[in-house]
Amino acid sequence: MKPQHTVVVGGGLIGLCTALALRRAGHPVTLVDRGRLGGGAATGNAGELTPQQVSPLASPNTAVDVFRGVFTQSSYLSIDPWQLPRLARFGLGFIRSAGRTRAARGAAALAQFADELLPAMRRLGAEGIDLSGGGEGYLMTNSDPEQLRAAHAAYGARADRGWGEAPGPILRDGQLAEAEPALHPSVTGGFMLPGEFSLDPVTFVASLIERVRDSGVTVREGLTALRVGEGASIVCSREDGTEETVRGDRLVIAAGAWTTPILRRSRIRSAPVVSGKGYSFTVPVARMPETLIHAMDRHCVAIPMHGRLRIVGMMEFDGHPERPNPRRFEVLTRAAAGVIRDADWANRTEEWVGARPMTADGMPLLGPVAGRPEVIVAAGHNMHGLSLAPITAEVVADLVAGRDPVIGGRTLDLAPFAVRR
Ligand SMILES: Cc1cc2nc3c(=O)[nH]c(=O)nc-3n(C[C@H](O)[C@H](O)[C@H](O)COP(=O)(O)OP(=O)(O)OC[C@H]3O[C@@H](n4cnc5c(N)ncnc54)[C@H](O)[C@@H]3O)c2cc1C
Structure with missing residues (x-):
């Protein structure tokens, strides 16, 4: 042609x-x-390449978060009630997509990319594009034993279908602290997802x-x-x-x-x-985590990137894709302070806000x-x-x-x- x-x-x-x-x-x-x-x-994003996690946000679990997001200020998901009329079509589509059957259909559609997304990124690396700054494998944490077991089973089930690698065994308390000494002592459960990768997006x-x-x-x-x-x-x-x-x-x-x-x-x-705003910042730490830590229960991620620790999270629908909301940085900081120990939270740098391009399904x-x-x-x-x-x-x-x-x-x-x- x-x-x-x-x-x-x-x-x-x-x-x-x-x-x-x-x-x-x-x-x-x-x-x-x-x-x-x-x-x-x-x-300013988290730099995650996630064959195991490429699935829609809408799921039976997140449907509840939507209601919380309208009525509280402290949730990772926040929706400005004044924006509800503008977001009506998106919101209705989101709730419809959160049903079990549609969410599973969405996960299967995106899974068409799962096995090839890392090889495609590595092809760029082979051409000399810089994929450095992160590393292989994520530590997924959740201190609610039931949610931890459910997440572990879900990743196992994806791997059984050929979508990404199987998770490592569940680690608890002392075992977990030994595997990742940078974790806050309140974090009591986690497992490794070995097939995931991260890089420094900068x-x-x-x-x-x-x-x-x-x-x-x-x-x-x-x-x-x-x-x-x-x-x-x-x-x-x-x-x-x-x-x-x-x-x-x-x-x-x-x-x-x-x-x-x-x-x-x-x-x-x-x-x-529509824009689903996310936030990130860099925080000085006494000890850098060994790997990326994805705190599922606290909805935030701590990523070692070229020797600095970036904290990423929040999903805000307020109709202003580029306007940072200082309160959201505080909510993110409180969430991350329960994940990483010995960080100087008062001295955040590189504060950043970015618009995720969200679709309802x-x-x-x-x-x-x-x-x-x-x-x-x-x-x-x-x-x-x-x-x-x-x-x-x-x-x-x-x-x-x-x-x-x-x-x-x-x-x-x-x-x-x-x-x-
Ligand atoms: C906090 C946060 C963390 C994230 N973490 C991850 C992660 O770990 N892994 C992952 O896979 N994804 C992550 N994402 C999502 C990812 O960043 C986005 O999905 C991705 O940036 C979308 O790429 P894009 O090119 O569509 O949009 P963008 O990267 O936002 O680029 C859009 C471009 O279009 C330009 N533009 C806009 N309007 C016009 C116009 N009218 N005319 C001309 N140009 C225009 C803009 O200037 C911009 O350069 C994260 C996002 C956020 C906010």
């Missing part, structure tokens, strides 16, 4: 990896971002940007996509307020949590992508727009945009080339990811 000049909208995790995959396949690429490349949620994104620039991608920063134009074109506004149309043979919309307004202005009907929007095969959407990767970016990029490259995407030897069933559903 002759090279297809592809315009990619959004230079975040999905857009950067997509631009590289397209260049690798020989297509000319123009990458448009309203700000600088690597903005959005690309760098160095990862910096090396992606460098490679994108070196590989001949035309980068257009400071250009805000407004709406899809004729064919594969995008009408943008420049920083001085004037409009410019960027044209190609294919158009990929990868604007993360900001995707829905572009589609709406273009009269393209789609499942909504947890599925990304991935595929062409109905009736417009030249316009492809790759957005709405929820909490898994880093895990899924390299494999998403390979899928988009297949779509641009007019091929059915194949993952691990199997044709990808794109139906669950349809833009309009």
Whole structure:
């Protein structure tokens, strides 16, 4: 097939990896971002690549959290009640997707990526992209024995289906403290998930940007996509307020949590992508944990990254994707203080907020727009945009080339990811 000049909208995790995959396949690429490349949620996240945990947020467990999130300030999930009318379609879809059958269907759809997401990331590593800063294996903790057993069984069941590696044995009290001396003494149970991986997204994104620039991608920063134009074109506004149309043979919309307004202005009907804000900061510690610690009961993650400890968590729906809420940093700090011992919580640095591109059913929007095969959407990767970016990029490259995407030897069933559903 002759090279297809592809315009990619959004230079975040999905857009950067997509631009590289397209260049690798020989297509000319123009990458448009309203700000600088690597903005959005690309760098402050937890750096987790999780073949075992790539599943929708909506589940029978989280349905209860939604109600708590509207009425309390202390929960990891918070929803501004004033936003409820605006979030109605998303919220109803979320509650519907939280039923056992739909949640299982969603997990199976995403599991199509499970075995190939790490190999796809390693392919980037083999090309010289920096995957350093983290390591292999997560310690999953939960001090409620029943919840711990249930989580262990659930990961075991996924592994039995061939989705990721089996968890290690359950460790309790002294055994756990010996395995991870940095844990707070109140943490009484945990197990290892050996097949998971983490990296430092700051160095990862910096090396992606460098490679994108070196590989001949035309980068257009400071250009805000407004709406899809004729064919594969995008009408943008420049920083001085004037409009410019960027044209190609294919158009990929990868604007993360900001995707829905572009589609709406273009009269393209789609499942909504809304911002689920997350927070992170760095904290000085007396002792660095051996591995990433994922505290399931406290809904936060502590990640050793290039010699610093990053704390990540919270899911906030308040309609302001870029506005930090100081109270949320306090809630996150209180949660993490029960996980990590001997940290200097008063001296947090690198405080960051980012917008997860959330869909009600947890599925990304991935595929062409109905009736417009030249316009492809790759957005709405929820909490898994880093895990899924390299494999998403390979899928988009297949779509641009007019091929059915194949993952691990199997044709990808794109139906669950349809833009309009
Ligand atoms: C606290 C937190 C922790 C996370 N931890 C993990 C993790 O451990 N593992 C994981 O897999 N995922 C994680 N995620 C999720 C992950 O960061 C996102 O899924 C991912 O960033 C989505 O990638 P994206 O390219 O779609 O969006 P983004 O990375 O947000 O990029 C969107 C880009 O589009 C640009 N843009 C927006 N609007 C326009 C416009 N109109 N015109 C032009 N450009 C535009 C933005 O400037 C930005 O550069 C986390 C997210 C958060 C917030």
